[in-house]
Amino acid sequence: MTTELSEFDAKAAESGGLATERFRDSGKTAALEVPKERVSLLANEVLGAVYETIRQHKVTYDEFNALKAWLIGVGEDGEWPLFMDVWVEHVVEEVSTEDREGNKGTIEGPYYVPAAPELETPATLPKREDEGGTPLLFQGQVRGVDGASLGGAHVEIWHADDNGFYSQYAPGLPEWNLRGTVVADAEGNFALNTVQPAPYQIPTDGACGKLIAAAGWHAWRPAHLHLKVSAPGYQLLTAQLYFEGDQHLSDDIASAVKPELVLSPTTRADAAGNEVTYDFVLDAAKS
Template sequence: MSSEIIEVEASAAASGNAATARFRESGKTTAVETSTERVSLLANEVLSAVYDTVRRHEVTYAEFNALKAWLIQVGEDGEWPLFLDVWVEHVIEEVATGNREGSKGTIEGPYFVPDAPTLATPGTLPMRDDEPGTPLLLRGSVTGTDGTPLAGAHVEIWHADDDGLYSQFAPGLPEWNLRGIIVADEHGHYEINTIQPAPYQIPTGGSCGNLITAAGWHAWRPAHLHLKISAPGRQLLTAQLYFEGDSHLSNDVASAVKPELVLKPLPTADGTGRHVTYNFVLDPA
């Protein structure tokens, strides 16, 4: 095995673990106001689903102990955010945004970092001088569901590089590589120059990878851009945009693909890159 492969594998494992520290720093760990009745209801229903599974499939003591050992290891690996964001968040997002009229969104995932550099439009994301990958121009408008252009809307974008790695989660990348907040102009237009990200596997070196291997699943996500679109008086839209033709669109390990989120980029006139237009519509707050 070459040293390059060893380094990429180490980086992916670190990405899973780093998400736990990030989550603790995020402020999202604050206790939520939930009644004892609701806690009891939710806990009982989850446990009932577990009992049903045990009875239906006659789960053995050996399998029960394997589960115990695995759950302990998920915590020790720092992979609870990874596990929950990959296998549970898509349903939470579906319920949370089910009544929206504006653009579809999808899961945030574990690799968002707040306070990225702010750029005027047209903007180029921070990247290395020799950043590998096909140049990509993403542009469009941000409007409300009533059609109002949202001047000054924030289009925040973060994505993996051409090796499928995220800055601040994989070592060796500049702090804000391929992360930035583009401020839309007075007409609500935005324009972002970046590179097309690569598909990547979620970290396979820890407990989540062990589950994938044991179950005979795969770890791939289709290539995607992560976005958060925000404007005063509008609901925050958290989204991902995918690319037509990606072989993992129909079998995303995180179940986060929706047909409305698939881009169809065209080659640029000079043939060196690709460009695509995507318009965001935000619901009222």
């Protein structure tokens, strides 16, 4: 007799392994030609900061060995993508986009899956018939910093369900549940129907969870929509949009919240859920 798994049976090592595999397949690991002088500079500064911490806080051999075992565990659980995306990526994103004039973005996170189904606007994200959560109409326009509307722009969106789980990273969910790429109309307008996601904790049964427990931190992320917005001749915008009133806006474990990214949905006129309008302004591609 076999037991069908549900999303509540998700394990950190399994989702971590999938995230690691997808990162390796993404092309982001292709050899990067960085001058050895820069590699040496960055490595020495990072190591120097570690040395200073050890000296300042008199790190013991027991603590050193615990750290070594934990680092090994991060790899064994496939949680390097989770660790880097939760605790490091927000700073890289900040410095990488500081010269942009268009919309603010934020981190991608570890649960992106490419090639989501394309949907013509107005669209409904793929979802189960009994999908939990408050219905949400999310709409807006994509345009350039010069004000030009960007017809045919792609608004790729993915988010967790009402229980905090992502399709393709938790068992029992349809393959493309709450994932899709909405194609804007000729004026750059888009509209999609989905459900409002819930706040969730990042996986806590792996190495990252052990760090969180040992440090006495919480593991919560505020509810959010993930987006990648693109148009030919413009820079890709990667963003997350949050919801006003979420109790974790000020203490997101991933430090990814920005005031410009907080939505304020209102009740629809037909009372069939919430709606919100948010426009995306893209920077021209660098020559």
